Amino acid sequence: MATIVVDGVEFEVDEGQNLLHACLSQGLELPYFCWHPSLGSVGACRQCAVIQYADADDTRGRLTMACMTPAKDGTRISIQTETAKQFRASVIEWLMENHPHDCPVCEEGGECHLQDMTVMTGHTQRRYRGRKRTFENQYLGPFLNHEMNRCITCYRCVRFYNDYAGGTDLQVFGSRDRMYFGRTTDGVLENEFSGNLIEVCPTGVFTDKPFSESYTRKWDLSSAPSICAGCAVGCNTFVSERYGRLKRVHNRYHGELNGYFLCDRGRFGAGFVNSTDRIEHVGERVEDDFFDVLDVEVGIAKLAEMIRQGDVVGIGSPRASLETNVALKTLVGEAQFCTGMSSAEESLVDLIIQTQRATSADIPSLSDVESADAVLILGEDVLNTAPRVALALRQTVRNRALNLAGEAGIPQWQDAGVSSHAQGRLNPLFIASVLPSGIDDIAADLLHDVPLNLADCGFAIAACIGEATGSEPDFVRKAAAALRSAQNPLIVSGTSTRTRAIVEAAGAVVAALESAGKVPRLLLVAPEANSFGSGLIGGGLDMNTALQRVASGSTKTLIVAENDIFRRAERERVEQALCTVENLVVLDSLDTPTASLAGLVFPAATFAESTGTFVNYETRAQRFYCVFEPRHEIAPSWRWLAQAATDAGRDDLGWTHVDDVLEAVAASPNMAGVRAVAPDAGYLGSSLCKTPRETPRFSGRTAMNANVNIHEPKTSVDEETPLSFSMEGLNRDQPSALLPFVWAPGWNSNQSVFKFQQEVGGAAAGGDPGVRLLASGSIGTMPARSASVRSDRGGVDTGFRLIPVQAIFGSDELSSRSPPVVERSSAAFMIFSPMDAERLGATQGMGVSCSVLGATFAVTVDAAMKSGYVGVSVGFTGAEGELPDGLIGLAVDPNYRPTPNPHDRVIARG
Amino acid sequence: MISQLVSLWKVFLHLFASNETVQYPSKKKWWWSKPTKVMPYLAPRYRGRIILTRDPDGEERCVACNLCAVVCPVDCIALQKTEDENGRWYPEFFRINFSRCIMCGMCEEACPTYAIQLTPDFEICEYDRNNLVYEKEHLLINGVGKYPDYSFWQVAGKTIFGKNKGEAQNESPPEDVRSLLP
Numbered sequence A: 001m002a003t004i005v006v007d008g009v010e011f012e013v014d015e016g017q018n019l020l021h022a023c024l025s026q027g028l029e030l031p032y033f034c035w036h037p038s039l040g041s042v043g044a045c046r047q048c049a050v051i052q053y054a055d056a057d058d059t060r061g062r063l064t065m066a067c068m069t070p071a072k073d074g075t076r077i078s079i080q081t082e083t084a085k086q087f088r089a090s091v092i093e094w095l096m097e098n099h100p101h102d103c104p105v106c107e108e109g110g111e112c113h114l115q116d117m118t119v120m121t122g123h124t125q126r127r128y129r130g131r132k133r134t135f136e137n138q139y140l141g142p143f144l145n146h147e148m149n150r151c152i153t154c155y156r157c158v159r160f161y162n163d164y165a166g167g168t169d170l171q172v173f174g175s176r177d178r179m180y181f182g183r184t185t186d187g188v189l190e191n192e193f194s195g196n197l198i199e200v201c202p203t204g205v206f207t208d209k210p211f212s213e214s215y216t217r218k219w220d221l222s223s224a225p226s227i228c229a230g231c232a233v234g235c236n237t238f239v240s241e242r243y244g245r246l247k248r249v250h251n252r253y254h255g256e257l258n259g260y261f262l263c264d265r266g267r268f269g270a271g272f273v274n275s276t277d278r279i280e281h282v283g284e285r286v287e288d289d290f291f292d293v294l295d296v297e298v299g300i301a302k303l304a305e306m307i308r309q310g311d312v313v314g315i316g317s318p319r320a321s322l323e324t325n326v327a328l329k330t331l332v333g334e335a336q337f338c339t340g341m342s343s344a345e346e347s348l349v350d351l352i353i354q355t356q357r358a359t360s361a362d363i364p365s366l367s368d369v370e371s372a373d374a375v376l377i378l379g380e381d382v383l384n385t386a387p388r389v390a391l392a393l394r395q396t397v398r399n400r401a402l403n404l405a406g407e408a409g410i411p412q413w414q415d416a417g418v419s420s421h422a423q424g425r426l427n428p429l430f431i432a433s434v435l436p437s438g439i440d441d442i443a444a445d446l447l448h449d450v451p452l453n454l455a456d457c458g459f460a461i462a463a464c465i466g467e468a469t470g471s472e473p474d475f476v477r478k479a480a481a482a483l484r485s486a487q488n489p490l491i492v493s494g495t496s497t498r499t500r501a502i503v504e505a506a507g508a509v510v511a512a513l514e515s516a517g518k519v520p521r522l523l524l525v526a527p528e529a530n531s532f533g534s535g536l537i538g539g540g541l542d543m544n545t546a547l548q549r550v551a552s553g554s555t556k557t558l559i560v561a562e563n564d565i566f567r568r569a570e571r572e573r574v575e576q577a578l579c580t581v582e583n584l585v586v587l588d589s590l591d592t593p594t595a596s597l598a599g600l601v602f603p604a605a606t607f608a609e610s611t612g613t614f615v616n617y618e619t620r621a622q623r624f625y626c627v628f629e630p631r632h633e634i635a636p637s638w639r640w641l642a643q644a645a646t647d648a649g650r651d652d653l654g655w656t657h658v659d660d661v662l663e664a665v666a667a668s669p670n671m672a673g674v675r676a677v678a679p680d681a682g683y684l685g686s687s688l689c690k691t692p693r694e695t696p697r698f699s700g701r702t703a704m705n706a707n708v709n710i711h712e713p714k715t716s717v718d719e720e721t722p723l724s725f726s727m728e729g730l731n732r733d734q735p736s737a738l739l740p741f742v743w744a745p746g747w748n749s750n751q752s753v754f755k756f757q758q759e760v761g762g763a764a765a766g767g768d769p770g771v772r773l774l775a776s777g778s779i780g781t782m783p784a785r786s787a788s789v790r791s792d793r794g795g796v797d798t799g800f801r802l803i804p805v806q807a808i809f810g811s812d813e814l815s816s817r818s819p820p821v822v823e824r825s826s827a828a829f830m831i832f833s834p835m836d837a838e839r840l841g842a843t844q845g846m847g848v849s850c851s852v853l854g855a856t857f858a859v860t861v862d863a864a865m866k867s868g869y870v871g872v873s874v875g876f877t878g879a880e881g882e883l884p885d886g887l888i889g890l891a892v893d894p895n896y897r898p899t900p901n902p903h904d905r906v907i908a909r910g
Numbered sequence B: 001m002i003s004q005l006v007s008l009w010k011v012f013l014h015l016f017a018s019n020e021t022v023q024y025p026s027k028k029k030w031w032w033s034k035p036t037k038v039m040p041y042l043a044p045r046y047r048g049r050i051i052l053t054r055d056p057d058g059e060e061r062c063v064a065c066n067l068c069a070v071v072c073p074v075d076c077i078a079l080q081k082t083e084d085e086n087g088r089w090y091p092e093f094f095r096i097n098f099s100r101c102i103m104c105g106m107c108e109e110a111c112p113t114y115a116i117q118l119t120p121d122f123e124i125c126e127y128d129r130n131n132l133v134y135e136k137e138h139l140l141i142n143g144v145g146k147y148p149d150y151s152f153w154q155v156a157g158k159t160i161f162g163k164n165k166g167e168a169q170n171e172s173p174p175e176d177v178r179s180l181l182p
């Protein structure tokens, strides 16, 4: 702790911080641009100038940059003195010399840090009469707009994109006042985290393209705290709407999880909510693919009748909330309930839960991940399955520089000093994976092999940690040595290769580290937003047994909640089951192949229109809140089920509010913690009102609906949540799980997030949201290595063995129906080894057809692929479900024409 | 004392002054004559019925920036931004609920493009409130209104059809960022 004096007032601050950080944490208003809590200080913008005095007698002082000055004990500064104020005002004036003055047509307007800082410094009159320098813009792909004239050269974009996220295709060009931030040529920004530029750039240079298409000012958005449904990380988001349309997803700061950054799947993958494929009415199938709209009551009565007749099997979903899953499980009973994961996936998720329970190794949050000092990734392509983890791992590796700087007495925020002192030294990251991935550039060593060999490698590392024989392969020896000598070793693995042995091997490495006296951490990734929730709820039937049972004809009714079964098992198996069952009832938000076979469909609400709970990879239960009321008859799945069950005379599903369902969830095993995730619907903030979803400046209330009804409707009362559909109330002091947007007087941009943190860059005010459901710690036994059946590799004549390959854009079901993600993802592909490709007569860009999968795939050749094996893009057309075992024949498809890549089109400049 | 008498005298004289108040909508010259319609003089900056105007080039001025909507004290303006294929912003719909409008003129003051203007037309009464909801087609006129010369797009730096980077007022041609000249 240090005492500093600011304008004559003493403050207790953290010595390790710079003055800007310290002042902002104390609630003082000091303008800045280039400093970012996660990117450190570079002193590029000169906006945070203050006057620093040598001692109490010094009256002149000298001008310093607060962000480049340590908050040493006894520092005396002035923010308010006239010289400092004038200097800051002239800095803004210089920055604005070339500014295009187009706030009215700028997507940043109204939440622009440059606007805020201009107002804060008091620069109101333009004096410069010269000409403005201008730049051409670039086409940057489906996610981002580029408007270079608005740039103030703070360098935040390249520091985030290159240093923090490891991108390579965004650079700074030019000299003097001609600095240009862009790509060498027009083209898609390739990094998986490019969307963060929207929030990192303090001006309107990089803006959200899909949001811009139906743009709404921040003050007109009504928003709610939400959880990303893109993967098992469960990043916290703000989801915003207007006119009943989902407009955008922004990052919601979570100190332990996503911090300031999301991945592009999460940010741009929510567009499916606005899809024209949404199911909006209760429907009854009259003939193939043709549905009649039913009255809601009639639909419910039909479902109630089916429930009354009994013999119901229920299939839940790892992409549906805990509430929906528990509702269905309660309705059909444990023995008739299937979690909705594929059999392979479910057994892996169970294995993960068993492993996490048995080891005393903690499941790391992402901030824990960043504090590790040696990492082994075993068989999981995290950049494509849990992207935000990959970004955290990049920091883990880079943080070596912070440790070295700490030893050398260089302050942690001194960005340039820290990185030049480190001289490129990194924390060791060992990646054993099937194929090269986007984070290979930071790995200390790599191993590419087929899944079972990767598992072997894991076991070998475990053995080598115990006792090295000296005859191990290089990779194994180095990885074992690095993990052994680390303070905080971290093991990362997961389900994406569908290989039990890999997860077991990860567990073995952790166990070996534990017996070597280390305190390792174990991060195991599952595929979907609520995979862990589904795993913890569990069901009496696994997918294959459930389908078998249905196909055998012994089941009258099959209820599927928010799941496309074709993605969960092989096609024939599913078709057989779905066509045999007498009544197929599907509740879903989007039209899926399963829904189109249903006899009865109910429109289910998405995460944006309902309130519920997801459990992420840390087993952290997190609540998402409905942003807007669903249109037409759309309702949360649990509500349909509860109503029908009540109609059928059941008394154990008499729920009217989501809080009632939550009680039922909390009563199930492992789930007691869910009650504490967020306050119930009755919670009122310090203003004795619900927390408003609308900003205090929400406009157009008396005109929005005037074309429909001149009498303004009464604001609908939200009985489900502690949030209201109005601007009444205060967005202040509530638990962090209830934060619908960030805004503070004078701070209209997202930089105001620091007003909602305990200290700048620290935990969210009121504590980071979410409750962990599982305490790890030696419960049960560590799963032993199962006997895995070694199968021979395939070949051109015998057929190939298929290995699932994940893609950030395209493998996930829901996000791959969001238009910008569709534009960014490729066609379904297969990855061959060069030898196999040659023998097959296929080259990059050709197509191969697979009769078993019934689809054609684009050929990709990768030297890391092992001969006899083929990587298949799972989740893409033709490979939606589990891949078949065995040897699969492939042949070049002469009729294949590659779909033109939309990114080859270069939009006219401007 | 004197000043009081002067005041009384002045008040007395006002008995014979002509009326400032105009009998609206019609007035009889003499008690026996027929009423004739009266239209008082209204200054151009009178705050009556709101219009949306066009640029000197004939295109819509409104850029759908939402400033008028947010400044409106009764929140009676609602609109949605969209853009043409060249990036020019314009409102997809623009709605004013005149049954709520208090003719305060704040929208006109806030508008950065002079698109929204109040006019000296105050005769917009309706029997049915629904008819007081004006959409863009009712608001948009084929003219520039009070500010004949101003064109926002010639000032702002964003590119639109017919105006590239470097062609707005006070702009120099786009930089060649590959140049290494100091």
Ligand code: SF4
Binding pocket: A099, A101, A102, A103, A104, A106, A107, A108, A109, A110, A112, A113, A114, A115, A150, A202, A203, A204, A205
């Ligand atoms: S970057 Fe900010 S200041 Fe610049 S035009 Fe956009 S809103 Fe205005």
Ligand code: SF4
Binding pocket: A150, A151, A152, A153, A154, A155, A156, A157, A158, A181, A200, A201, A202, A203, A205, A206
């Ligand atoms: S583009 Fe944005 S982030 Fe990058 S230097 Fe310019 S203002 Fe800063």
Ligand code: SF4
Binding pocket: A228, A229, A230, A231, A232, A233, A234, A235, A258, A262, A263, A264, A265, A266, A267, A386, A387, A388, A389
């Ligand atoms: S990492 Fe996963 S949870 Fe986070 S934003 Fe990306 S898809 Fe969403």
Ligand code: SF4
Binding pocket: A104, B061, B062, B063, B064, B065, B066, B067, B068, B069, B079, B107, B110, B111, B112, B113, B114, B115, B116
């Ligand atoms: S302020 Fe002017 S330009 Fe902006 S939306 Fe209103 S009328 Fe259009």
Ligand code: FES
Binding pocket: A020, A031, A032, A033, A034, A035, A042, A043, A044, A045, A046, A047, A048, A049, A065, A066, A067, A068
């Ligand atoms: S914030 Fe200190 S110089 Fe930019």
